[in-house]
Amino acid sequence: MEKEILPPEVGSLIADLWAQGMRLVHMVVTPGWRQNQILIILGLMVLAWLLRLLTASWVQDWTRARDGWPKWRLRMMVQLRRRLALIYFAFGIWVVYGVMQQVTWPSRSYIIGIVATLVTAWLVIAMLSRLVQNRTLRRILTWTLWIYATLYALELVDDVERFLDTLAVQVGTLRLSVLTAVKALLLLSALLVAARLGTQATSRSLTGNDDISPSMRVLVIKAVQVLLYGLAALIGIRALGFDLSGLALLSGAIGVGIGFGLQKVVSNLVSGIIILLDRSIKPGDVISLGDTFGWIDSLGARYVSVVTRDGREYLIPNEDLITSQVVNWSHTNKFVRLDLKFGTSYGDDPHEVRKVAIEAAKNVARVLTHPTPPVCHIVGFGDSSVDYVLRFWITDPSDGLTNIRGNVFLALWDAFKANGISIPFPQREVRVLGDAPLAAAEREAV
Incomplete structure (x- = not known):
């Protein structure tokens, strides 16, 4: 009895994809409403491209004239201008789809509806992905969502999920499949974006609050940042199927490692918390530490950024600010x-x-x-x-x-x-003694 080369799920998925591809080719070459829908879609693509050529320069000039707009709105306009053809195509295809749904049978606009859904999903994903600052993470998230939207529009999500679930690794009681990894990656990406947005919102709300000192603002922002990113990491690990209760066994080893290998790191972290709590220095203060004179630009978890008058930025460890003598020129007042x-x-x-x-x-x-x-x-x-x-x-x-x-x-x-006031400088008179009279007599004899 011969063994199967591929698992049944893989063979079924390949067969479905092949059937979809052949069906698409059949629709293109066979006259009828399916072919007409494809021709309509191609015509809308050409029209969207022509509209982009006609309006791109006008949109660019209009955007440059918005002097009072905030930066985030200008960036959004730049992204919209880059996708003008896609926007025109999405708008046009939805209009055509809506009209055809009213004047003819729904089956005669089925393909147009699928393409409209795909184009809209691609456009929304492309705009929302700009919230992710990390380029690599943004690309992974964008391509993953695009693939999912395509499979959803083609009604192949269940088949692909079954196939990805078969690609798994069994380690003890833990079963890690490609499907689980993809879902965890998407969830982690979304949580990281949410954590970054939450941190930025907290920072903006605290920056305008004069009732809170600058050092306490930094402390609250750092605490919110650690909390949100920590929750995102824990939820992402949990989504992969790992049992977090097992991490308690590593606490002793981690404590020993911190005690021996991370003394300076932990010392700087604790010193940074002490600096934020006692408000001895804060952003904007002018300090002197040894030969370094400048003002505090930012307070970090491990170091303090001090910018000097010549533009140099010194990263001074927090421990040095605790154990060394620091001159704060503007601690209690700026006099x-x-x-x-x-x-x-x-x-x-x-x-x-x-x-x-x-x-x-x-x-x-x-x-x-x-x-x-x-x-x-x-x-x-x-x-x-x-x-x-x-x-x-x-x-x-x-x-x-x-x-x-x-x-x-x-x-x-x-x-x-x-006012005729003079600034003196040291003056010295030099008199030659000793053999001077004898030398003068010898010169007279000559």
Whole structure:
């Protein structure tokens, strides 16, 4: 007795597909209403393509003129413009299908109805798939839904499901089939998209809430993100047929692994939670850590992003912000005092120097004149000059410290020059002693 080469389900599916293909060929070559429907569909395709050529440039110009529209709406218009031919075809074929359903027998528009359903499904899937940002995941989801919509329109879903269910792997009590894997993948993709949309909605709602501090906003957003993505992963694993109760056996091994191999990672995670809870730093704060001076751009689970004035972005581990000395220039308030040291000649009146220095600092932008105006004090008598310190306050350290210091120094230079105040520099007199008289006598003898 000869063994069958293919399982009965596979042979049945191939036979059905072959029958559908032969039926389609028969409809094309045989005159009648089936052939007429195919000709109508081809004519609508040509008409949709011509309409796209006529209106594509107008739609593009109209979209560019929408200056006040949000970005998501403009992106949607771009996607619609790329699919103008498909939209025109879908609209036209539904109109033709509706008219033919009213004026003739329903069987004479059966093929048109199938094609209309397929085109509409393809269009909806193409638009909704743009919600998935990951390109690979978007392609997998798009092709899977397109195939399912095609099989549904051709009434082949049950046959294909039976065939995919036969392609299975048995591991102990777990039976994993291709059908189960496809369903789990689709479910996981949908849950991931829903989790991302939920996280974005939470972020938008919290961003405009002034009653919540920036650090608490980040903490709530991170908590919602972990919760939603964690639920999506658990549901996806459960959809594959895995028993989640068995994961409890791995908790001890995971704990040992965390204790030895992931100390730094866990330390940074815990430090990040502490930073968010105690609100010691928050997005927008200006900090100094060692040689790094910049403002907090974002708070991550493992690191903090600090952007400096020269455009460099430093990713500082959260643990360093907990264990090291951090200067937060805007922790309780944004008032920052800066000191400038300079010296003038002993021949200049110190009272006049202080007055001129204070007035020069007041005329510089960003320097506060109220409630803490600039002050100037004598701090010592040096070898070549009288030493002063000029102290002034600003409220925008994120705009830079070096530039405001430079502007105040330039203001001092101009003010001193206008008022005849000199800035001395060290001078030295060199006298040659010892053999100098003997050398002079020898030159006179010659």
